[in-house]
Amino acid sequence: xxxxxxxxxxxxxxxxxxxxxxxxxxxxxxxxxxxxxxxxxxxxxxxxxxxxxxxxxxxxxxxxxxxxxxxxxxxxxxxxxxxxxxxxxxxxxxxxxxxxxxxxxxxxxxxxxxxxxxxxxxxxxxxxxxxxxxxxxxxxxxxxxxxxxxxxxxxxxxxxxxxxxxxxxxxxxxxxxxxxxxxxxxxxxxxxxxxxxxxxxxxxxxxxxxxxxxxxxxxxxxxxxxxxxxxxxxxxxxxxxxxxxxxxxxxxxxxxxxxxxxxxxxxxxxxxxxxxxxxxxxxxxxxxxxxxxxxxxxxxxxxxxxxxxxxxxxxxxxxxxxxxxxxxxxxxxxxxxxxxxxxxxxxxxxxxxxxx
Numbered sequence: 001x002x003x004x005x006x007x008x009x010x011x012x013x014x015x016x017x018x019x020x021x022x023x024x025x026x027x028x029x030x031x032x033x034x035x036x037x038x039x040x041x042x043x044x045x046x047x048x049x050x051x052x053x054x055x056x057x058x059x060x061x062x063x064x065x066x067x068x069x070x071x072x073x074x075x076x077x078x079x080x081x082x083x084x085x086x087x088x089x090x091x092x093x094x095x096x097x098x099x100x101x102x103x104x105x106x107x108x109x110x111x112x113x114x115x116x117x118x119x120x121x122x123x124x125x126x127x128x129x130x131x132x133x134x135x136x137x138x139x140x141x142x143x144x145x146x147x148x149x150x151x152x153x154x155x156x157x158x159x160x161x162x163x164x165x166x167x168x169x170x171x172x173x174x175x176x177x178x179x180x181x182x183x184x185x186x187x188x189x190x191x192x193x194x195x196x197x198x199x200x201x202x203x204x205x206x207x208x209x210x211x212x213x214x215x216x217x218x219x220x221x222x223x224x225x226x227x228x229x230x231x232x233x234x235x236x237x238x239x240x241x242x243x244x245x246x247x248x249x250x251x252x253x254x255x256x257x258x259x260x261x262x263x264x265x266x267x268x269x270x271x272x273x274x275x276x277x278x279x280x281x282x283x284x285x286x287x288x289x290x291x292x293x294x295x296x297x298x299x300x301x302x303x304x305x306x307x308x309x310x311x312x313x314x315x316x317x318x319x320x321x322x323x324x325x326x327x328x329x330x331x332x333x334x335x336x337x338x339x340x341x342x343x344x345x346x347x348x349x350x351x352x353x354x355x356x
Contacts, residue, residue, distance in 0.1 A: 022155025038136035042146040056147035070109035070171040074099035079203040091228035093134025095200045098229035100169035101142040102250040108179035109171030116149040117166040121158035141231040181247040181265040188337040189317035194330035195307030199229040202301040209291040224283035235327035247311035251303040271351040273335040280305040
């Protein structure tokens with residue numbers, strides 16, 4: 001039961017407003033105006049609705065006989081803090097799209113819809129515009145429509161200047177073409193696609209390392225740490241149309257040991273990786289030395305230069321590398337599928353199924 005209470009507003013001649021409480025509706029409307037053209041530029045033929053509605057409407061892409069919807073959601077994590085501290089807001093939107101779209105892609109799906117959630121204590125229109133235009137740019141790279149989103153202004157909930165991002169991606173795949181690892185066979189080759197840096201993983205450790213340094217990061221190091229997550233959709237979808245891809249893994253949180261085994265359906269198979277088969281970007285060498293991180297922890301925390309891995313029959317691996325490179329990726333054979341009892345050689349790593 002509610003009891004009577006009285007609140008006193010000292011020195012106020014008028015009643016409170018939502019704006020006085022910290023929520024500026026006009027600023028939100030201004031943001032919508034600024035990002036509208038960038039959002040429209042991502043729309044696909046299936047898009048039926050426009051920015052400003054209560055929900056996003058879309059038809060399924062044409063040409064599917066038995067379409068299966070594939071959904072994924074993720075955020076950018078504490079990489080956002082590094083970007084905020086250095087006023088670098090343009091590329092975190094691509095990070096957001098990539099973390100979701102690459103997950104959906106790992107099932108063989110074509111990303112076709114994306115929604116974003118931007119939350120902050122006080123809406124700074126210019127900052128939000130830079131972020132969401134980055135989301136739109138990421139959607140263009142992924143080939144999906146930025147169908148809608150939500151901007152939440154929550155005074156008192158976030159520190160001044162801070163914001164958070166969440167993304168939601170919807171993809172579609174023909175049921176018979178779902179990539180679930182069930183066709184992986186011993187002897188299949190693993191093709192790795194180069195990352196652009198740490199992507200959006202391991203930044204709590206990265207920030208801890210930076211805090212231990214006497215000075216802030218040099219410009220080149222900052223560029224390497226804030227390089228946007230690579231989006232692999234267009235190259236991988238082109239390969240799926242030409243080759244017999246049997247498994248895929250997006251190398252995100254948990255690095256190699258947590259993500260590579262997720263492509264395996266056979267508990268008697270294992271992932272054999274040769275870390276010397278690709279060139280590790282120098283940013284990872286700096287992180288390992290500055291943080292005195294051992295090799296196992298590096299591989300468990302970071303992608304170490306490989307952001308996406310595909311599994312193909314041995315006879316198709318070289319052609320797949322060539323096609324992926326033609327589409328702008330840096331691809332290389334980095335390992336193979338081996339029997340679970342295999343003894344790894346010098347410099348090799350063996351990863352077993354997570355639930356074997």
